Amino acid sequence: MAIDITTSEETLTGRIETYWSIVGKRLRKHKLAMLSLVVLILVIAICIVGPFISPYKFSELGSIEEVLQPPSLRHWLGTDELGRDVLTRLFYGGRVSLLVGFSSVFSALIVGIIIGAYAGYYGGVLDTILMRFTDIMFSIPVLPLLIVLASVIPGAGVWKIVLVIAIFGWMTDARIVRGMFLSLRENEYVEAAKAVGVSNSRIIWRHILPNSLAPIIVSATLGVGGNIIYEAALSYLGFGVMPPTPSWGNMLQNAQYAMAIAPWLVWSPGLAMFITVLAFNYLGDGLRDAMDPRLYR
Amino acid sequence: MRNYVIRRILQMIPLFLGVAIVTFAVLSLVGDPFAQMAINPRIRPEDIQRLKHAWGFDLPWYLRFFKWFWSMITGNWGVSIFAGGKPVVEIVARAISYTLRFSIASLIFAFVIAVPIGIYSALHQYTLFDYVFTFFAFFGMSMPTFWFGFILMMIFGLRLNWLPIGGVMTPGMESAPFFARMLDQVKYMVLPVIVLSLFGMGSWMRYARSSMLEVIRQDYVRTARAKGLPERTVIFKHALRNALIPIVTLLGLTLPGIISGATITETVFSIPGMGRLTVDAMLSNDYPVAMVCLLLESTLLIVGNLIADLLYAVVDPRIRYS
Numbered sequence: 001m002a003i004d005i006t007t008s009e010e011t012l013t014g015r016i017e018t019y020w021s022i023v024g025k026r027l028r029k030h031k032l033a034m035l036s037l038v039v040l041i042l043v044i045a046i047c048i049v050g051p052f053i054s055p056y057k058f059s060e061l062g063s064i065e066e067v068l069q070p071p072s073l074r075h076w077l078g079t080d081e082l083g084r085d086v087l088t089r090l091f092y093g094g095r096v097s098l099l100v101g102f103s104s105v106f107s108a109l110i111v112g113i114i115i116g117a118y119a120g121y122y123g124g125v126l127d128t129i130l131m132r133f134t135d136i137m138f139s140i141p142v143l144p145l146l147i148v149l150a151s152v153i154p155g156a157g158v159w160k161i162v163l164v165i166a167i168f169g170w171m172t173d174a175r176i177v178r179g180m181f182l183s184l185r186e187n188e189y190v191e192a193a194k195a196v197g198v199s200n201s202r203i204i205w206r207h208i209l210p211n212s213l214a215p216i217i218v219s220a221t222l223g224v225g226g227n228i229i230y231e232a233a234l235s236y237l238g239f240g241v242m243p244p245t246p247s248w249g250n251m252l253q254n255a256q257y258a259m260a261i262a263p264w265l266v267w268s269p270g271l272a273m274f275i276t277v278l279a280f281n282y283l284g285d286g287l288r289d290a291m292d293p294r295l296y297r
Numbered sequence: 298m299r300n301y302v303i304r305r306i307l308q309m310i311p312l313f314l315g316v317a318i319v320t321f322a323v324l325s326l327v328g329d330p331f332a333q334m335a336i337n338p339r340i341r342p343e344d345i346q347r348l349k350h351a352w353g354f355d356l357p358w359y360l361r362f363f364k365w366f367w368s369m370i371t372g373n374w375g376v377s378i379f380a381g382g383k384p385v386v387e388i389v390a391r392a393i394s395y396t397l398r399f400s401i402a403s404l405i406f407a408f409v410i411a412v413p414i415g416i417y418s419a420l421h422q423y424t425l426f427d428y429v430f431t432f433f434a435f436f437g438m439s440m441p442t443f444w445f446g447f448i449l450m451m452i453f454g455l456r457l458n459w460l461p462i463g464g465v466m467t468p469g470m471e472s473a474p475f476f477a478r479m480l481d482q483v484k485y486m487v488l489p490v491i492v493l494s495l496f497g498m499g500s501w502m503r504y505a506r507s508s509m510l511e512v513i514r515q516d517y518v519r520t521a522r523a524k525g526l527p528e529r530t531v532i533f534k535h536a537l538r539n540a541l542i543p544i545v546t547l548l549g550l551t552l553p554g555i556i557s558g559a560t561i562t563e564t565v566f567s568i569p570g571m572g573r574l575t576v577d578a579m580l581s582n583d584y585p586v587a588m589v590c591l592l593l594e595s596t597l598l599i600v601g602n603l604i605a606d607l608l609y610a611v612v613d614p615r616i617r618y619s
Contacts, residue, residue: 136315139602141594143560144575144587145323151580152326229441233561236443237576256447256565260455270444278439285435 023214026290033286036279043276047098050091058084058092059244068262078264081254090268093246097273100161100247101228105220107166112173113216117204119174120181131178134171142168143233150239158247161240165230169223176219180212214291218284225280232273248273302607309599316595317369321362324591327582329354331378351375352584369592375585385589388574395465396558396570402486403493404551411498412544415505416537422510430502437499446492446565453488461485463567489566493559497551504547509540542612549605553597 027033051058062069062083069079077086119130149164184190185208193203232249234240241247248269255265331345331354348354352375353361368375374385418427454462461467461484470481512518513536521535522528558572571590578586 132311132315135312136319139312139316139595139598140319141557141575141591141598143572144579144591144594145320147576148323148327148579225439232441233443236561237564252444252447259447259451263451266444266447266451270441270447273441273444274439277441278435281435281439 023287023290027286030286030289032282033290036282036286039275039279040283043094043272043279044098047091047094051088051095054085054088054091056085056088058089058246068258070262071264077268078262080251080265081258081262086251086265086268089246089251090248090272093248093251093269094272094276096158096241096245096247097228097231097249098276100158100165100231100241101224103159104162104165104169104227104231105223107162108169108223109173109216109220111166112170113177113209115170116174116177116179117181117209120178121185121200121204121208123182127178130174134174137168137171140168146230146234147237147239150234158241158245161231161234164234165227169227173216173219176215177212180215181208184208184211218288218291221280221284221287225277225284228273228277228280298610301610305603305606309603312599313596314366316599317366317592318362320588320591320595321365324579324584324587325358327579348378365588369589374589377586378583379581385585388586389571389589389593392558392569392571392574393556395568396556396563396572398482399486399489399493399562399568399570400555400558403490403497404555406490407494407497407501410494411501412505415502416509416540418502419506419509419513419540420532431506434499434502434506437495437497438503440495442492442496442559443561443565445495446488446562449488449491450565460487462488463565465568489562489568492562492565501544501547505540505544508543509536512536512540515539542609545612546605546609549601549603549608552601552604553594556597557594 062079062085064083066075066079066083068081069075069083071078075085075087077090080086080089115130115134119127146164146168149167150160153160153164181204190203190207193207198207228248231240231247232252235247235249236253238253240249243250251269252266255262255269259266331349335342335345346355353364356364374389376382376384377388414430418430421427450462453460465485466478466482470478473481518531518536521531526535556571557575558570560572560576562568563570563573571594575587575590575594577583578590
């Protein structure tokens with residue numbers, strides 16, 4: 001008897017389609033998004049595994065004969081102006097660029113979610129103050145101030161760049177989350193939770209936030225690609241990740257001056273970055289289509 | 298409508314003040330711009346004192362802020378600390394004149410190409426044309442601008458030797474006849490304009506496409522078809538006009554970029570425009586120039602947003618102003 005009951009429940013739960021299982025199903029139909037996902041997993045795997053396989057170290061200087069060597073069997077992607085193996089630096093640079101991309105989006109997201117959630121949930125004066133602050137941050141020319149912050153904050157670490165990008169990157173998330181909270185807080189389940197005496201913070205984090213995840217995930221996916229380019233731009237201008245630590249951006253910094261004699265220095269980091277960012281953009285677009293509530297069911 | 302405009306303009310004032318405070322605070326982090334001067338034996342201490350007084354560096358920070366803010370809004374922008382003490386107005390105007398020619402050219406270039414393609418893509422959704430240009434749009438949005446600049450330089454500058462790889466004109470061409478001088482400067486514009494328009498082209502294309510897709514699903518388009526209007530009338534008279542509304546209003550948001558320039562592209566191609574000027578002034582501690590640049594750029598951002606909102610309210614009768 002007992003066995004019968006469990007099996008019937010299992011068949012029942014097997015039939016129920018949750019929002020996320022539908023999203024997953026629709027995403028799997030989006031060929032370009034799935035291809036992008038595969039590409040991204042490959043890129044991440046290669047960047048993690050690559051340095052262990054490579055016979056060189058990213059900061060290992062080559063002898064004078066190995067300076068600015070074109071691609072060969074010894075150095076698949078050539079060497080740079082200090083005789084370092086470009087492929088090895090590309091692996092490490094990928095680690096750094098992806099780390100900066102993911103963690104800056106994550107940090108900005110936390111700030112954006114907190115500000116947007118409180119503004120949207122409580123409304124009133126708190127909303128006005130937080131949103132006017134967001135408006136102010138939106139109306140500031142970002143790049144010059146990013147550069148000043150990057151040059152003023154001491155240290156040369158990767159985390160400084162993450163911090164600097166996150167400081168100016170949370171505003172869009174805050175606006176999205178606020179918009180979601182403004183409409184979701186009117187739902188019956190919120191009223192029901194309030195009626196049985198659930199605390200406000202529990203309603204915010206446990207009841208409303210999980211329901212507003214879809215647009216946040218889309219914006220975060222697109223954001224990783226965007227921030228990889230941001231880091232690269234900062235590094236190109238000389239304010240990003242500091243050498244000898246490689247990133248795809250700072251590998252291109254010196255490439256401009258050597259492009260006439262060493263074009264391979266330009267091609268590989270840029271191509272790696274372009275493919276990665278393109279994959280993030282396609283994946284984000286696929287997620288947006290899959291999660292679009294207007295097409296839901 | 299009038300009340301809406303007035304209210305929106307009044308709302309700008311606290312926003313503007315807030316932006317000024319944040320800008321001021323960040324720039325204060327850079328430190329005392331006159332500290333370096335004290336080391337230079339050729340500058341007399343009295344002169345430094347005089348400059349410090351003029352810029353309010355002998356006052357507490359809040360008084361200095363108001364002094365600075367007042368001189369900004371009254372147009373009393375002063376002279377550069379470096380650059381031979383040139384008036385800030387002159388330096389900024391020169392940089393803007395360079396930035397404008399590149400930004401306007403690339404805006405027109407991007408707009409004229411991207412919007413028709415986006416519209417056409419929407420009308421032929423899921424055809425080969427649509428896929429190809431959707432890919433192109435993603436290509437443009439995913440491309441790191443400076444790397445794209447490098448590639449163009451390598452191909453058209455170094456390999457083919459067709460176009461110059463940086464600068465704004467050939468040295469010595471200043472005294473050339475008008476037509477030759479123009480032609481020379483246009484050559485210098487080709488590569489930067491392509492780089493500058495690539496991202497814009499991608500996003501305009503996507504935007505035009507989704508705007509048109511939204512419109513052709515509307516009931517009034519179905520009605521127009523149902524009553525037997527020729528397809529051309531349906532598309533151009535009924536759908537296109539409505540699809541262009543959001544696109545035109547988006548132009549307001551591009552205004553700040555037209556004047557404040559693109560730091561990265563200007564660096565890649567050695568263009569002495571606003572983007573480069575702002576960053577250089579901030580890094581060399583040229584306080585008067587940096588402050589004017591930053592405040593000008595934030596003003597443009599605020600005004601650009603306002604224009605976009607107002608345009609939207611003007612062209613879309615469904616929006617109520619109350």
